Amino acid sequence: xxxxxxxxxxxxxxxxxxxxxxxxxxxxxxxxxxxxxxxxxxxxxxxxxxxxxxxxxxxxxxxxxxxxxxxxxxxxxxxxxxxxxxxxxxxxxxxxxxxxxxxxxxxxxx
Amino acid sequence: xxxxxxxxxxxxxxxxxxxxxxxxxxxxxxxxxxxxxxxxxxxxxxxxxxxxxxxxxxxxxxxxxxxxxxxxxxxxxxxxxxxxxxxxxxxxxxxxxxxxxxxxxxxxxxxxxx
Numbered sequence: 097x098x099x100x101x102x103x104x105x106x107x108x109x110x111x112x113x114x115x116x117x118x119x120x121x122x123x124x125x126x127x128x129x130x131x132x133x134x135x136x137x138x139x140x141x142x143x144x145x146x147x148x149x150x151x152x153x154x155x156x157x158x159x160x161x162x163x164x165x166x167x168x169x170x171x172x173x174x175x176x177x178x179x180x181x182x183x184x185x186x187x188x189x190x191x192x193x194x195x196x197x198x199x200x201x202x203x204x205x206x
Numbered sequence: 207x208x209x210x211x212x213x214x215x216x217x218x219x220x221x222x223x224x225x226x227x228x229x230x231x232x233x234x235x236x237x238x239x240x241x242x243x244x245x246x247x248x249x250x251x252x253x254x255x256x257x258x259x260x261x262x263x264x265x266x267x268x269x270x271x272x273x274x275x276x277x278x279x280x281x282x283x284x285x286x287x288x289x290x291x292x293x294x295x296x297x298x299x300x301x302x303x304x305x306x307x308x309x310x311x312x313x314x315x316x317x318x319x320x
């Protein structure tokens with residue numbers, strides 16, 4: 097079946113630098129994408145979402161970019177902080193099912 | 207902090223036990239969900255209740271039995287589980303159960319089946 101995948105399972109970033117987490121999707125008909133953050137011992141927490149009629153959406157310190165040409169989604173975190181340490185999941189609405197990516201673990205180096 | 211509350215946080219049970227997981231939300235959401243999450247994996251959908259009616263059962267074995275007493279409460283009854291059922295069980299809710307709505311998750315129940 098179709099799935100959402102991630103390029104890197106683990107990403108190490110220096111504190112204060114920007115982080116970019118990537119996600120590839122396979123269903124060109126998907127019309128909604130969402131990012132969740134899951135800290136250790138907690139459930140996933142909504143970060144930001146984007147609809148397919150947009151290329152970019154910004155939140156507080158986070159930006160999601162959608163490139164429909166190459167079916168690529170990315171989450172950018174500005175000025176990464178220790179509290180950003182977590183696993184980040186992308187997910188897509190594919191045929192009215194929410195398909196989750198495998199997750200990327202973000203590690204912050206002091 | 208999450209507005210979805212799950213109890214207990216941890217549970218250890220034998221294969222012959224019967225136990226229940228509980229979930230509560232007071233956001234006025236009309237859809238509630240059970241997910242199962244294995245370590246280092248994304249959550250897997252098990253059940254969806256929409257307006258207190260079971261709307262999705264993702265071919266979950268009958269040893270898992272969901273119950274939605276009212277729009278604020280969701281239970282998962284467990285009976286005769288297997289060791290491979292050990293996982294983090296997450297409850298979530300959305301406002302109306304539409305696919306393009308953000309899920310609000312609880313912190314989960316970490317279940318160990320011995």
